[in-house]
Amino acid sequence: MSKPRLKTDSLAFSLLGAARAVAKVKAGTALPQALAAVFAQTNAPAQARGAMQDIAYRTMRRLGRAEALLGLLARKAPEAAELHALLCCALALISDADSTSGDAPYEDFTVVDQAVTACSADSAMFHAKGMVNAVLRRFLREREALLQKVLTQAEACWNYPAWWISALQQAYPDSWEAILSAGNSTPPLTLRINRRKTTMGSYLQTLADNGIVAREIGPCAVRLERPIPVGQIPGFAQGLVSVQDAAAQLAAPLLDLHDGMRVLDACAAPGGKTGHILESTEVDLLALDSDPKRLVRIEENLRRLQLTATLKAGDAGAGDWWDGQPFDRILADVPCTASGIVRRHPDIRWLRRQGDVAQLATVSARILDNLWQMLRPDGKLLFVTCSLWPQESEMQAAAFAVRNKAVRLPAPGQLLPTVDAGQDHDGLFYALFQKASV
Known part of the structure; x- marks a missing residue:
């Protein structure tokens, strides 16, 4: 019996694509890379890619509940990874709190029907149509009792x-409860105004003229009431604005930059802070990243902003890339578990292991100690991490100051993820150090 070919604008097509991406995450692949692979394999059109992405991200934010429900609903856990993921995607959609409030993206029975249809079109899952139908319909019948039990x-x-x-x-x-809740929220679209090209008042007026509701939440930060595709952001292509979280926009001002300084942006990709530094001051900037492919992203961003910097591939924890000339300022946005940005990357929580915290803290300590040797006397180093774990943030900063006899200057320290009308930002940590004069 031939399998039906799914229409690319159907929910079944998007569910199947999302399930394949979720299965890849469960196997250890980051969600953006997993989705990119699925898009390439399916040759999905833009609308379907958007739906796949939305379902996959929703599932990552509801995976704990979906898997717990599946454990109650299925006599035996599905062995096929994509079948397990398909059921998780469907359960994430129909068990979401929004599904009873009128804000759900799909009707419950539509999700069930289309999940079964997705099975019908996949040879590895065709045999499981009946099971998928039974599991999902049982959930709808017993929703309240099942949720009460798993929660x-x-x-x-x-x-x-x-x-x-x-x-x-x-x-x-x-x-801790507020932090977890913030991490499960849908992140806002926050823009950084390029003050070389526009002003806050002027750009807010441009948004209003285009029917886009937004508000100022920082000196250069504008939060849109509703996210829109980057291509639809007024002035983005011309470099008037960049997409950057409000907490990340604190880095450039904290560096205390002055024209003519020699500045290092270590671990620079994708280049958001690089661009902000160059928008702020006329400096000689070296943007360093260990991955040459990620430097391409920085180059693209700088080209859009009509700014220039020296780009170099190299390990910030080594010195083979350094010309021996000290830097006036160093921005060290070091590797970490990224636990403070899980609302933007909900797959991180499922990919990380507890042992990663100590491992990455060790890597970051090596980088910080190495970069300190490249800072001129009286120069400043800004240590940034998007982690919430003290071992990667405050404990790291305190130990660094002792090892290197560094003077610690005022800085925000640990910013917890915040979601409210006045503030809306990720969880970042900032510590600023100054090297003693000779």
């Missing part, structure tokens, strides 16, 4: 691994 489990309630929840409870006993 007593921490992973299902919060949609994070147990170790992650426990670590936050220990580090932030008074705010």
